[in-house]
Amino acid sequence: MSSANTPSKVTKRGDKPTRRAFDRDQALAAALREFWTHGYDTTSIASLTEAMGIRPPSLYAAFGDKRQLFEEAVELYAHTYGTAPPHGSDGRSAIAAMLQHLAADYTDPSHPPGCLIISAATNCGPGSQDIKAKLRAMREEAKAAIASCIRVDIDAGRLPAATDADGLAAFYAAVIQGMNQQACDGVDRKTLQRIADAAMAAWPAAPPPATTSATDRRAGRPSQP
Numbered sequence: 001m002s003s004a005n006t007p008s009k010v011t012k013r014g015d016k017p018t019r020r021a022f023d024r025d026q027a028l029a030a031a032l033r034e035f036w037t038h039g040y041d042t043t044s045i046a047s048l049t050e051a052m053g054i055r056p057p058s059l060y061a062a063f064g065d066k067r068q069l070f071e072e073a074v075e076l077y078a079h080t081y082g083t084a085p086p087h088g089s090d091g092r093s094a095i096a097a098m099l100q101h102l103a104a105d106y107t108d109p110s111h112p113p114g115c116l117i118i119s120a121a122t123n124c125g126p127g128s129q130d131i132k133a134k135l136r137a138m139r140e141e142a143k144a145a146i147a148s149c150i151r152v153d154i155d156a157g158r159l160p161a162a163t164d165a166d167g168l169a170a171f172y173a174a175v176i177q178g179m180n181q182q183a184c185d186g187v188d189r190k191t192l193q194r195i196a197d198a199a200m201a202a203w204p205a206a207p208p209p210a211t212t213s214a215t216d217r218r219a220g221r222p223s224q225p
Contacts, residue, residue: 024062027052031063032073036112040070040120040131070120070131077116078138081105085145091153095146095172096200102176103192106183113183117142118176143173160207168204175199 030051034043045066049056063069083102088094106114117139121132147169153159179192 022052022054022058027054027062028069028072028076031069032076032116033112035070035073035120036077036116039122039124041124041128067131071134074116074120074135074138081111082117083142085142086149090156090158091149091151092158092200092203094149095203096196099172099175099179099196099199100193102179103189103196106179106192107187107189113186114180115176118180119184139173142176143169146172158206159204163204171202172199 030053031048034048034051038047043066045056045059048066048069049059052059054062059069063072083098083105086094086098088097102115117135121128121135124132147165150159150163150165150168154161154163154165175195179195182192182195
């Protein structure tokens with residue numbers, strides 16, 4: 001993304017045009033904070049231009065319209081604040097680490113609380129259903145990544161073969177959404193960490209190791225699963 005200044009207005013002083021400019025990246029970052037704080041529908045052009053330090057014609061010239069500006073803000077959020085898919089030596093540790101990261105990120109005082117992808121389209125009206133669908137699709141992708149992580153443990157025998165990966169992933173997605181709301185309600189990092197710890201206590205127990213019966217050992221037969 002270019003950080004070059006974008007013209008905001010052209011005026012004439014005598015016979016020479018005078019060009020006023022603004023930093024597009026800074027303006028976009030300010031718009032992101034507005035959407036993050038207030039949500040898509042309730043963020044007005046007036047509040048956006050005030051936060052961005054520009055006039056409405058400059059917003060339309062640089063970003064198109066409110067919807068296009070929001071899409072750029074979501075992209076900036078994903079690249080700057082978005083949580084990477086869970087990863088680690090095993091599924092359990094990966095998801096535990098992700099929840100702890102979110103406990104810190106959702107309560108970081110350097111930016112608005114919670115998660116833009118979860119909160120920004122909570123109260124979208126009929127004219128903004130495409131925005132709501134876009135953010136829902138992003139959340140579904142994150143949930144699918146959690147399910148994939150769980151399946152790694154199932155395939156490795158660290159979880160019972162009958163474990164419902166999709167159901168367990170939906171549970172942890174619900175925990176994440178609850179942590180988001182708690183952060184928006186003002187709870188602190190330690191509280192979210194306690195929620196994360198409680199959620200990991202629901203992780204299914206590992207299957208018992210395979211045993212070999214005395215009869216099988218005497219007969220030289222392999223143990224039964």
